[in-house]
Structures are given as structure tokens and as C-alpha cells.
């Protein structure tokens with residue numbers, strides 16, 4: 001993100017009053033046809049230099065790492081010159097338009113359609129307008145540094161209020177210092193309910209946290225949930241010892257809860273969009289906290305501790321980053337850890353989380369073959385990227401969320417056991433060097449901060465083997481120090497490897513590529529093939545596979561019969577042992593928890609809030 005000017009809201013009112021008639025760009029958003037998911041957009045552009053101007057829809061959105069074609073939902077594009085006369089609009093690309101003969105100022109209008117409620121797109125109906133700016137607003141090339149005024153019309157008609165990180169000029173008008181900040185400012189227009197509180201930082205700065213909830217819940221339920229979010233915010237603050245200094249002194253959670261939604265969470269500089277698929281808040285509070293925990297951690301890690309590769313946002317093309325294993329992966333690790341520390345997850349539930357992490361990295365062909373930075377770069381395709389052709393992602397990709405979280409887990413336990421330190425303390429140093437200062441970092445910068453927290457030899461070794469390389473730390477050994485056992489859950493069970501099976505007209509069909517190294521892969525079976533028989537036993541439903549494999553032991557040879565595009569094949573393969581991992585507290589095995597283990601576990605997993 002580029003440097004943003006920070007005003008107090010009083011100061012901004014004053015400035016915007018003065019600036020009337022200057023070169024700021026004004027957007028008006030109206031909703032004459034909300035029920036059919038349409039908005040009308042009007043953009044007033046003063047002081048247009050002579051010559052053509054080019055304006056366009058974005059192809060990427062802050063926090064989403066793949067490209068998205070927002071231009072497809074724009075139509076009726078019109079333009080008017082300084083005298084209010086219609087001028088010709090030329091569409092030069094699918095999402096790029098040009099006008100000439102503007103006479104020094106221009107007005108552009110268009111109709112916008114949006115019917116997807118998530119952290120990237122636009123959703124309009126009579127209950128709300130859930131706006132992610134890149135999905136909604138065209139912008140003028142070469143005018144990215146101009147101040148922007150945004151006016152929302154028809155609020156009274158629908159009974160809507162405005163929840164946003166944008167600075168308020170009045171109840172329906174807001175401002176952004178430039179295009180970068182505008183696009184980073186999702187806005188929810190609805191009859192939401194609000195829970196707010198003030199936080200005081202160690203330097204005595206008072207800031208306001210707002211949770212706006214658009215759902216069918218009562219104010220009382222929203223207030224109760226706000227108290228739970230507050231606890232999560234405080235536990236996150238304890239990691240860094242202070243909250244970031246939010247622009248305009250506020251941070252806003254924009255939560256939308258409806259069974260029709262697409263579940264999502266998207267962090268921004270002073271706000272987060274949280275879209276939940278639950279029918280309501282009540283009864284789902286603890287589950288819903290996980291998105292809050294993850295996204296609020298981003299207020300430090302990614303919004304201010306920011307990789308150079310994401311700077312500034314490129315709205316015409318997705319930024320590719322080497323560092324998402326840190327920006328997303330370490331955030332993933334802390335999102336879960338903070339819920340445990342805050343008392344919203346039991347030890348057993350946290351052990352399940354750790355077991356899932358182990359499975360998604362130690363058993364994943366992508367993580368076996370490729371480094372965490374390389375998996376981060378694949379985000380330009382993987383992060384909700386849309387394509388019609390299949391990929392080999394099960395074999396060449398491992399989520400940088402889990403990959404990075406697993407690296408964070410190893411580093412945390414190694415810092416605790418080898419340096420009497422912790423990942424919290426390392427992050428405090430990263431915060432001081434790159435977050436508070438907002439000096440964007442590279443992987444080498446992270447390595448240098450680790451060298452300061454530990455020593456150069458350790459940092460060089462850790463980064464070259466486990467981050468830039470593909471080696472894995474010894475997780476069983478590290479977890480055992482905290483009295484947690486990492487082991488194979490059912491090594492006695494025979495397996496063909498992890499498969500996705502679907503029913504297809506009384507037959508069993510493979511629903512994804514087979515995994516490199518698995519018996520199914522070695523047999524030559526793949527996505528779309530029908531698995532017909534194991535030895536002489538036929539499969540009719542996906543559940544038959546489990547039943548049939550129970551007849552065998554790992555290491556036994558079987559003959560598989562399968563069909564590929566009407567071709568019948570057979571292959572003899574050796575069955576493997578089920579390789580799924582589990583993590584459990586040592587006291588649930590026959591071994592005792594020692595006081596040393598207990599002490600480490602408590603220092604790591606218990607609340608860090610200083611009483």
C-alpha cells in the first residue's frame with residue numbers, strides 16, 4: 001500500500017469543506033433497482049487535461065491474490081462533456097473505455113450488476129448493498145492520486161446505514177485520500193447492528209473498535225458477541241504488545257451473516273469483511289470467531305508488516321508474492337492459537353487443528369516437491385481464481401496458509417526450546433522493524449530479523465532448509481516437548497492413497513487426480529476413471545472401498561480393475577499403510593505429562609494477556 005495521509009475526522013471535514021471545486025473525483029452510487037441487483041454509478045471528473053482519458057474496471061482486489069474480471073458486470077456506459085452533452089465512449093478492451101472531446105471535465109455513468117456476497121465481489125438486493133470497491137467502481141488512469149468523494153444515495157428508501165473504514169464527511173458522504181485507499185475500503189450499506197468499544201494502547205492512544213453485524217440477531221446478541229471479539233482482539237494485541245495506529249482512530253469489522261452467503265473473510269487496512277454462511281450469529285458465536293481472529297491478526301501482519309511484492313496494489317493485474325507463507329501462513333497459525341489462548345478452543349480441538357496442519361503439509365505432494373515461496377506465487381491462480389480447465393493442483397500445490405502455519409509452528413517451538421524465546425517475540429521484532437515503520441519487507445529481511453532474535457547461523461539454516469528449501473522440521477520431536485504426540489492415526493489400515501470418490505450410475509468414479517506416490521497413482525488410475533474391482537470384488541458405491549480394503553493389510557498385493565474412456569485396464573499394486581496423522585495430548589496415551597512439558601505447553605497455549 002502506498003503512503004496514506006492520515007487525518008482525524010474533524011480535520012478531514014475541514015479539509016473537504018475547503019477543497020470543494022478542487023480536482024477531487026466524486027462518485028455517486030444510487031440503487032433504483034436493488035431488487036434486481038443493479039446500481040447506477042455516476043463519476044464526476046473535474047480538471048481533465050486535454051486529450052483522451054481512459055477509464056476502466058479493476059481486475060484484482062486488495063487481499064485477493066488472483067485476477068477477477070469485474071468488467072463483465074458493467075453496462076450502459078455513457079459520458080458527458082463539460083457542457084453536459086453526450087460524448088462518444090469507445091470500448092478499447094473488455095473492461096477499458098476511452099473518451100475524447102470532454103472540454104476539460106467529464107461525467108461518466110454506468111449500470112452495475114452484483115449478486116455475490118463475499119470478500120471480493122458485489123452483492124445488491126433490497127436488504128443491503130455489500131460493496132467491494134474494485135467490483136463496483138471504474139477509475140481513471142493517470143488520476144490515481146486524486147482525492148475521492150463517495151456519496152451513497154437512496155439510504156433512506158431502504159433504511160440503510162453505512163459501515164466502512166472510509167472517513168465520514170456526513171452520514172451518506174465519505175472520502176478517501178486516493179484510489180489505493182478507496183479500493184481497500186469495502187462498505188456495507190444495511191440496517192446493521194453495532195457493538196463498539198474503546199481500546200487504550202500502552203502509549204495511551206485511545207482507539208475505537210466497531211463490530212457491525214448485518215443479520216437477524218437482536219442487539220443483545222450482537223453486544224454479547226462484541227464482548228467475545230474484544231477478548232480475541234486483546235489476545236492478538238498481547239502478541240505484539242500494542243494495537244496498530246488505525247487511520248482515523250477506528251477499526252471496523254463488517255460482518256454479514258446469512259445462509260445464502262459465500263463464506264469469506266477479507267482483511268483491509270482498518271477494516272475486515274466477514275461473510276458467514278450461518279443463518280444467524282446466535283448459537284454459532286464460537287465458530288464465527290475464527291474469521292475474526294485470523295483477519296484481525298492481519299491488521300499487523302500484511303496490512304502494516306507488508307511484503308514489498310504487494311506494494312502498491314496493482315488493479316490491472318494480480319500482485320504476485322513470494323511471502324504469503326508468512327503473510328497468510330503465520331496469520332493462519334495465530335488465528336487458531338489466539339482462539340486457544342482466549343479460551344474459545346479446547347486442547348483437544350487445538351490438537352485436531354495441529355493434526356490437520358501435519359496432514360496438509362507432511363502428506364502433500366506439493367509441499368514435498370516445492371518451497372513455501374513457490375507455493376505463495378501460485379496464489380495468483382489458486383486464491384479463488386476461476387478457470388474452466390482442470391489443474392494438477394493436488395500434486396503441485398499446497399496451500400501457503402497451511403504450509404506457512406506449519407513453518408510458524410516449528411519456528412515457535414524451536415524458539416521456545418532452543419532460545420528461551422517465542423514466535424511472539426520474533427513477531428514483535430518484525431513489527432518494530434517493518435510494521436510500525438511500514439517499511440515493506442522481503443524474505444531476506446525476515447531472515448535478518450530472525451538472526452537478531454537468535455543468531456545468524458540459526459536464521460541462515462532455518463531459512464535455507466525450511467523456507468527457501470523443501471526440508472521439513474521434526475514435528476513429532478518438537479510437539480513432544482509440549483506433551484503432544486504426533487503419530488499415524490491408523491497405520492494398520494490398508495490404503496490406495498487419498499482419493500475423492502463419487503457415485504456415478506451404480507459405479508464409482510474418481511473425482512480428482514490421484515496423488516503422486518500413492519498406490520492408485522502407481523496403478524495408472526486418474527481423475528474421471530471408474531474403479532470397478534479390487535481383485536474379484538466389485539465396487540458399487542464409494543463406501544465399498546473402505547469395506548473392501550478392510551480385507552487386506554498394508555503391503556499386500558491386489559489387482560485393480562478400472563475403466564478410462566471405455567478402455568478396461570488392470571494393474572497389480574501393493575497396498576500402502578494409511579498415512580493420516582493425528583495429534584493428541586500425551587496424557588491420553590500411556591505416557592505421563594512431565595512438569596517440563598506442562599510448563600512449555602502453558603507458556604505457549606495459555607492466555608498472554610497481562611493481568
Ligand SMILES: [Zn+2]
Pocket residue numbers: 267294295298328331
Ligand atoms: Zn488471511
